[in-house]
Structures are given as C-alpha cells and as structure tokens.
Amino acid sequence: ANDSCSTMLKYRCSGCIAVGKSLNSRNFSKLLHSCPYQCDRHKVIVEAEDRYKSELRKSLICNKKILLTPRRRRQPSNQS
C-alpha cells in the first residue's frame, strides 16, 4: 500500500463508509471489488474470499470435466 495516502484513503473504503445505503448480501461484494481504496481490513478479507472462490471454481470445473468425459473405467488389474 502507498504510505503517503493510506491514512487518507483509509476513510474512503466503500466497505467502511457505505452506511445506511441500500447495501445487502447481493451487492456488497461487487461494491468492495469496485472500490479502488480498500482499507487493510477489507482488502485482507476480499483477497482471502477471492482465493476461496477461485479454488471452488477450479474444483467445480474439474468435477464437471470428470463427469463430461466418457471414460470407461478399467478394472484394476491384480497382475503386477
């Protein structure tokens, strides 16, 4: 973060100043993502959640691939 402006920007994080507006569970995440001045607190939470979401997405794609790829299961052979 830029030290020069971090103190000033700390108070401009939309996650922190948005009070009494029509914020809810549906628009909050988008609001935070579109805020260029996330405070440390919100930045850490957003980054962690984003990582969680991308891992979830990856695992879903993997699952789908497995489901969509017709592959005959080979019986594990006992000869080795």
Add this chain to the structure above:
Amino acid sequence: MFKGQRGWFCGSVSPDLRQFWVAEGGTISDARAADFLFSCDASHPDTLRIYQSTDYMEDNATVFHAYYLSAVANAEIKNSVTLGHFILPPASLQKEIRRKIGNFIWEQDQHSSIEKHDAV
C-alpha cells in the same frame, strides 16, 4: 429499518435476532431470494451451503454475522452501523484473516463471554 427486506437466517442465529429483524419490518425468506444472509457460525451446514453456491462464487452473496442486528439494536442511530464490518468469511479463512488484521468486529462483542488467550 428493514422494511421490504428479505432475510435468510442460518440455524446458528438465535431466535431473538430473528425476531428483531421481523420487528424492524424485515421478512424471512429462503437463501436464494434473500437480500440479506445472516449467520453466527461459518461452519454451520446451512452457511456452508451458501459458501458452496454459485451465487457466492460469482460475488452475489456475502454472508454477514447476525451480530450486525444486535449492533443495530443497540445503536442510538440505527442506520449508523456499518454493515461492511460484519462480513462473515468461510471458517477456513478466518484464522489467516485474524492473523493479519486481528479479531473480527463481531468477535469483540463476545469478549465478556469467551475469554481468549491467543498471542497477539
């Protein structure tokens, strides 16, 4: 204060917070239709289902700690409480987040009941 808003409540939320929501004009709905998602426990199966939903993945579902409602109930000016401070992230992330930014705001309310001796 919550007139016309639909709220979903995880099984982990105590009935009095739910009642407060209704008393303030909110209605109870299922998770898909809700404007607000409230939980008190990120590892409760109800809430886990949210974290695994497409809505959550696509940034359309933020879970808030239901202590937001008690903060509103206790605030002098009801809509002065910052909803954004009550984000409830998945349980698996909380340890890491706590390490970086300290306790969550909704944990600070619990100090009287739960004594923590974590290293700072």
